[in-house]
Amino acid sequence: MNRVDSIRKLKETLFAERAAEAGRPVDPTLRGKVAEILDKHRRRASQIIAILQDVQGLFKYLPESELRFVSRELDIPLTRLYSIATFYKAFRLKPRGRHEIALCMGTACHVRGAVRVMDAIIRELKVQPGGTTGDMRFSFETVRCLGCCGQAPVMTVDEELVSRLDHLSVGKALEKYR
Amino acid sequence: MASGWEVTALKLKKLRSFSSLDRFKREILAEHPAGAPTVAVCTDTGCRACNSVNVFEAFREALAKAPEIRAIVKATGCHGFCEKGALVLIHPQEILYTQVQPSDVPEIIEKTLKKGEVVERLLYLDPATGKRIKLESEVPYYKPQLRTILGGNRMIDPSDIRDYVAFDGYQALRRVLEGMKPGSVVDTITRAGLRGRGGGGFPTGVKWKTARRAKGRKRFIICNADEGDPGAFMDRSVCEGNPHSVIEGMIIGAYAVGSHDGYIYVRNEYPLALEALTTALEQARECGLLGENILGSGFSFDVTISRGGGAFVCGESTALMASLEGKPGEPRAKYVHTVERGLFEEPTVLNNVETWANVPKIILGGVDWFTSIGTGDVSADPWGGSKGTKIFSLVGKVRNTGLVEVPMGMTLREIIFDIGGGVPKGKRFKAVQTGGPSGGCLPESLLDLPVDFDRLSAAGSMMGSGGMIVMDEDTCMVDVARYFIDFLKEESCGKCLPCREGLRAMLEILNRVTEGKGRRGDLKLLEEIAGGVAETSLCALGGSAPNPVLTTIRYFRDEYEAHIRDKRCPAGVCKALLRFEVIGENCTGCHVCAKVCPVACISGKAKGTHAIDEARCIKCGACFDACKFEAIRR
Numbered sequence: 054m055n056r057v058d059s060i061r062k063l064k065e066t067l068f069a070e071r072a073a074e075a076g077r078p079v080d081p082t083l084r085g086k087v088a089e090i091l092d093k094h095r096r097r098a099s100q101i102i103a104i105l106q107d108v109q110g111l112f113k114y115l116p117e118s119e120l121r122f123v124s125r126e127l128d129i130p131l132t133r134l135y136s137i138a139t140f141y142k143a144f145r146l147k148p149r150g151r152h153e154i155a156l157c158m159g160t161a162c163h164v165r166g167a168v169r170v171m172d173a174i175i176r177e178l179k180v181q182p183g184g185t186t187g188d189m190r191f192s193f194e195t196v197r198c199l200g201c202c203g204q205a206p207v208m209t210v211d212e213e214l215v216s217r218l219d220h221l222s223v224g225k226a227l228e229k230y231r
Numbered sequence: 232m233a234s235g236w237e238v239t240a241l242k243l244k245k246l247r248s249f250s251s252l253d254r255f256k257r258e259i260l261a262e263h264p265a266g267a268p269t270v271a272v273c274t275d276t277g278c279r280a281c282n283s284v285n286v287f288e289a290f291r292e293a294l295a296k297a298p299e300i301r302a303i304v305k306a307t308g309c310h311g312f313c314e315k316g317a318l319v320l321i322h323p324q325e326i327l328y329t330q331v332q333p334s335d336v337p338e339i340i341e342k343t344l345k346k347g348e349v350v351e352r353l354l355y356l357d358p359a360t361g362k363r364i365k366l367e368s369e370v371p372y373y374k375p376q377l378r379t380i381l382g383g384n385r386m387i388d389p390s391d392i393r394d395y396v397a398f399d400g401y402q403a404l405r406r407v408l409e410g411m412k413p414g415s416v417v418d419t420i421t422r423a424g425l426r427g428r429g430g431g432g433f434p435t436g437v438k439w440k441t442a443r444r445a446k447g448r449k450r451f452i453i454c455n456a457d458e459g460d461p462g463a464f465m466d467r468s469v470c471e472g473n474p475h476s477v478i479e480g481m482i483i484g485a486y487a488v489g490s491h492d493g494y495i496y497v498r499n500e501y502p503l504a505l506e507a508l509t510t511a512l513e514q515a516r517e518c519g520l521l522g523e524n525i526l527g528s529g530f531s532f533d534v535t536i537s538r539g540g541g542a543f544v545c546g547e548s549t550a551l552m553a554s555l556e557g558k559p560g561e562p563r564a565k566y567v568h569t570v571e572r573g574l575f576e577e578p579t580v581l582n583n584v585e586t587w588a589n590v591p592k593i594i595l596g597g598v599d600w601f602t603s604i605g606t607g608d609v610s611a612d613p614w615g616g617s618k619g620t621k622i623f624s625l626v627g628k629v630r631n632t633g634l635v636e637v638p639m640g641m642t643l644r645e646i647i648f649d650i651g652g653g654v655p656k657g658k659r660f661k662a663v664q665t666g667g668p669s670g671g672c673l674p675e676s677l678l679d680l681p682v683d684f685d686r687l688s689a690a691g692s693m694m695g696s697g698g699m700i701v702m703d704e705d706t707c708m709v710d711v712a713r714y715f716i717d718f719l720k721e722e723s724c725g726k727c728l729p730c731r732e733g734l735r736a737m738l739e740i741l742n743r744v745t746e747g748k749g750r751r752g753d754l755k756l757l758e759e760i761a762g763g764v765a766e767t768s769l770c771a772l773g774g775s776a777p778n779p780v781l782t783t784i785r786y787f788r789d790e791y792e793a794h795i796r797d798k799r800c801p802a803g804v805c806k807a808l809l810r811f812e813v814i815g816e817n818c819t820g821c822h823v824c825a826k827v828c829p830v831a832c833i834s835g836k837a838k839g840t841h842a843i844d845e846a847r848c849i850k851c852g853a854c855f856d857a858c859k860f861e862a863i864r865r
Contacts (some may be wrong), residue, residue, distance in 0.1 A: 099557040102540055106499075140559035140724075141540025143499045159461030160664060160700045161626035163714050172851055176829050197543065197718060199500055200464035201277045202626035202698075203313025203633050212502075216280035221827060221853055 079116045086111055087119055091126055098129055101137060105144060113153075114145040142196075150185040150192035152230045155209045159198030162206035169220040170206050171195060177224045190231065243392065245519040248527040249409050252401060255518075259393045268302040268344060269322040270294075271385055272331075275309035275471055276503055277464075282332060283317035289336040302344050305394070308384040308472015308507075312372055313633040315355065320367060320385050327367035328353040358630075358652070372650055377604065377620050378636045379596075380588050381465075384472035389507045392514035395475040401520055403591035407483050408528040416487035416594075417443060423593045423601040424609025424618040429455055429546070429583030430669065430695040431771075432684035434613035435590075438580060442488045442570040445578035450490040452481055452532075453574065453581040455551060456497045456504065459543040460667025461718065463698035465622035465634055466584035470497070470504035473588070474511035478534065480587030482525065483594060485532040488580055493534040496551055499541045509536055543668075543722035547770050548573070548581045550724065561726045562770035583696065585622060593619075605639035606683045617683035627664075627700040630655045637682075644678040647701055658703040661802075662786070666695030668715045668722075669775035671782025672708060691782045693775065707804035708787040709794050713741040715779035723772065730773030733764035737780060746807040749795035754784060803865045806850045810865065815840045817862035824854035824863060 078084045090107040094100035104123065109115055115138055124131040138144040156174065158167050175181060178191055185192040201207045204216035215226050246252050272278075272287040290304040310318045315329035321343055328339065328350065335353060342348040354363040355370050364370050367385075388394040395401070407416055421436025442450060454477060458466040469477060481493050497505050512534055515521040523531045542560050544550045550560040552574045573579025593601045602609060607616015617639040623646065626632045630652035637646060643663055647653065654660045662672040665682075671692035673680065680686055684694050702711065720734040737760050740753050761777030768774045784791060793799045800808040813824075813833075820838040825831070832848050835841030843854070843863075855863045 099555075101557040102554065103538060106538055106540070136559055137540075137557075141542050143539075143541035160667070160698065160714070161462045161624075161632075163461075164627045164700060164702055164706050164711070169852060172849075173829070176851075196500065196541075197459070197722075198461035198463075199276075200458065200467045201280060201313075202462050202464055202624055202700075203277050203316075204280050205626060205632075207280065214276065214280040216277075219856075220851065221856060 075117050076121045078118050078122070079112065083111055084119075084122070087122060088126070091123065096127055098127055101127070101129065101134070102141070105134070105138060109144060113149040114147055117146075147185070148189075150189045152191050152211055153209075154191055154193045154227070155196045155199070156182075156193070157197075157199045157201070157205070157207045158195045159200075159202060159205070161202035162198075165205045166220065167206040167218075170208075170218050170223050173220040173223045174227070177227060191227075243514060243517040245517065246526055247519060247524075249405050252396070252405055252526060255393075256396050259397045263303065263397070265397070266323045268300075269386075270302060270304040270339075270344070271307045271310075271320040271322060272304065273308070273310045273316065273318040273320075273385075274306040275384075275468055276501075277309060277313045278316035278318060281316035281330070285333045286317050286319065286331050286336060289333040290340070293336055293340050297340070300340065300344050305388040306390070307387060308389050309381070309468035309634060310385045311376075311378070311381055311468075311634040311636075312370075312631065314631045319353075322386065325367045326365055327355060327370060329355050372631045372633070372635075372652070375641070375645060375650055376636055377638050379592055379620050380469065380476070380585060381472075381622060381634060381636045383476060384468065387473055389472055389474055390510055392475060392511065392518060392520075395473070399595065400475055401479055403594035404479050404482055404520070405526065406594055407486055408526055408530060413443070413487045413489060416483060419598055420487070420590065420593060421613055422610070423598045424605075424607075424613050424616060425586065425589055425593060425601070426613070426617060426684060427583060428585035428589070428621065428696065430460075430666065430693065432617070432694055435582060435586055437613055438570055438582075439484065439488050441568070442578045442580045445571040447572075447577040449492065449577055450488055451574045451577055451579040452485045452488070452490045452493040453551070453555070453579060454481055454493070454495040454534075454587050455546065455548075455581055455583045456495055456501075456508075457539045457546045457551060458498055458501075458584070458696060459546040459722075460669075460696045460698050462626055462664070462700045463624045463667060463696045465624055465697055467498075467501050467504050468634055469584050469588050469622075470501070471507045474507045475515065476588040476591060477508075477584055478511055478515055478521070480582075480590035481534060482521065482532055483590050484580060484582065484587065486530055488578075490580070491532050493532060494555055494574070495534060495536050496545070496555060497536060497538055499539045505536065505538060512536065542724075543718075544724045544770075544772050547772055549770070551581065552579065559724070561724045562772070564769055585697075589619060606681060607685075617685065621682070621694070621697055623682075623697045623699045625651050625699050625701070628654050628658065628703040628706065629701040639683045640681045642679050642681050643673065646682065646699065647678070651701065654701065654703045658705060660701070661704050661706055662702045662708065662711075664692075664700040664702065664711065664779075665698065666693035666778070667698050668719050669693060669771065669778055670695045670698075671778045672702070672711060672786065673782070674786040677786075691778065691785060693778070705802050705804070707745075707800050707802035708783045708790045709741065709745055709800075710802075710804045712780045712783040713738070713745055716741055716776070719772065719776045723776075727767075727769035727773065729764050729767040730769070730776065733760050733768075733773070734776060736760055737764070737777070741780070744791065744794050745800070745805040747794070747798045747805070749791075751795070753795060754788070754791055758784065809850045809852075810845065811843050811848060811850065811852070811855060812845075812864050813841050813843055814862050814864050817860050819860055819862070821860070823857050823859070827853040827857040829853060 182195045206218045207216045319328040319331045417439045425435045426432040545560040550562040554560040605618035622636045818840045825833040832844040
């Protein structure tokens with residue numbers, strides 16, 4: 054056994070247990086769907102961003118187990134998937150709340166007081182941008198421009214666009230999702 | 232989206248010849264003559280927030296019950312006047328109804344569609360004259376505009392290719408494939424002086440010519456729909472409202488440079504644009520306008536859609552191509568241009584949505600028509616002027632927000648005051664920001680600047696993709712500069728040092744200044760770092776990143792100095808420099824401020840003067856905004 058091989062062996066023993074644990078699917082019923090996504094994109098490595106987007110569509114985030122599965126199936130190193138998943142803002146590595154709030158911080162929204170709306174949401178939900186409330190009800194994040202600058206400031210709650218926000222009334226706008 | 236023509240039942244024939252396109256168009260027009268009464272409801276993302284989908288549904292249901300009216304209802308893309316959504320336009324008279332709610336629908340049907348009368352209360356009210364205006368073309372917001380690209384949005388149902396064909400769609404493609412050599416298409420675009428609408432203003436014809444000459448196994452065509460500039464949404468509106476115009480432009484471009492594979496890179500945040508483009512591509516394929524042997528011409532081309540991952544830097548050409556290849560979107564040095572070696576190392580032409588949409592217009596309208604609009608002279612030099620129209624998103628502190636399309640060379644004053652109606656609430660205009668994070672802020676003294684590629688650059692800003700964010704006296708220019716550098720620092724890919732570290736250092740200084748900890752010499756330091764970042768960054772993101780800082784220092788130095796020297800924010804934005812206090816003599820003791828205060832730091836008895844506990848105040852400004860008696864000072 055040469056040196057490289059012996060290091061590899063050692064690594065395998067050390068990490069096998071941990072990998073087995075992390076590779077356990079979060080939801081075994083969805084594993085088939087992930088495989089379908091791979092086939093839909095003809096298992097091409099160049100389609101990896103689209104593949105991860107579709108996987109995220111299933112779970113609302115990218116579970117480690119599924120990243121490991123994709124990595125194994127397409128023979129793409131896990132590190133590369135991690136690099137893509139952390140480079141692009143669209144991807145998340147943590148579970149999301151039931152409702153997803155995306156507050157627009159585009160320029161038009163900014164000059165019309167989006168920062169104060171953000172502060173009001175932080176006070177209201179007691180969660181910082183990028184976080185999820187303890188009861189998993191809301192995930193809150195800020196985004197750069199939803200392209201509805203005519204109605205600034207705006208946010209989306211799940212698929213719905215809420216427009217012409219102000220810091221005095223944003224709390225009320227969130228009430229119906231509670 | 233759905234139309235009055237039952238999209239689900241849409242069965243399209245494959246068109247195998249040029250004459251079959253004509254026959255197709257005749258059939259469509261026979262079924263639905265051009266002058267037929269039509270209700271066009273804007274269901275663009277913006278108007279959707281104003282309940283426009285329900286307005287559309289209300290029309291559809293009501294008209295289905297009253298077939299004798301024989302009017303068509305269409306869900307269309309953005310009409311532009313977002314401020315007054317939901318917008319309803321009645322063709323053929325072009326009566327504009329603003330802020331329509333579903334409950335208004337029966338009255339519109341009863342009066343306008345049945346009797347030809349007008350519903351006065353829904354017409355646009357001109358604040359200048361106090362009169363209601365009936366026709367869209369007479370509304371001051373629309374009157375000075377020239378909507379060659381956006382015009383289609385108010386007539387065409389984007390979910391139905393037949394609608395696009397009925398309005399001369401794919402006629403430019405037909406003309407090109409039937410009677411033009413690829414070289415003469417490139418020549419036409421070059422002579423028209425079309426320049427890239429995505430920001431750079433590079434002559435499209437020159438780009439195409441280089442790609443045509445470049446050696447490679449194949450060539451690629453890309454449509455950049457990764458509209459990342461915050462404050463700009465024209466590309467979204469064109470994709471959502473008139474997707475076929477973009478696709479037609481791409482096919483013509485592909486024919487001109489000899490490409491058979493195209494990509495559209497759509498921004499992740501634009502689900503409706505993705506939907507509209509996907510539907511449009513499917514229908515174009517079904518009609519034989521995409522795929523093998525287009526219209527029997529022997530030319531083949533197809534388009535793949537790719538979704539972005541939410542990274543601003545992917546608007547940069549090399550980063551976008553890296554992203555299409557499935558890699559992190561990091562730009563590379565452009566010693567070899569992407570037109571020679573781009574996507575998968577092959578010659579690649581990348582143009583922006585609006586640029587592609589201009590192509591069919593130029594082919595149909597002709598070079599003379601296109602060059603008659605705009606500034607300068609492009610007959611000898613494609614860089615010699617800015618021709619055609621440009622779409623701007625007029626937003627921020629302006630009365631009429633929305634998308635405007637004007638001839639190049641219109642002044643900022645005409646756009647902001649004549650079309651936009653000026654700054655609302657009697658506030659004073661301070662600046663207009665153009666060109667997104669790569670652009671700059673222009674002051675009142677430059678309002679008479681004609682807007683074109685070269686004049687905006689000379690003033691230290693740029694055209695960018697066309698964001699135009701108006702700022703009033705309540706906007707702090709230092710905060711705006713900080714905002715953009717914060718944005719760019721977040722979006723910097725981190726590959727090259729000047730951009731990664733330079734922006735971090737600039738943000739640190741700007742944070743310090745807005746927190747009242749600015750030091751003497753900070754401005755000089757900022758300018759120095761900015762110069763280094765601009766000079767040595769790898770791509771345009773870093774290269775233009777200092778623009779917002781440099782222009783604000785250039786035009787609003789006094790505001791920086793107020794922050795640094797006097798520890799004061801004149802606009803009342805920077806929290807650390809704010810103090811809220813009650814003006815005793817104005818306070819009526821109505822208790823409203825105490826009710827809205829989120830930290831309950833306002834005390835006072837009913838009808839007695841209130842007071843703010845400054846130690847506990849979080850400076851959210853809720854009391855200031857809620858007070859009706861101007862009894863709170865900041």
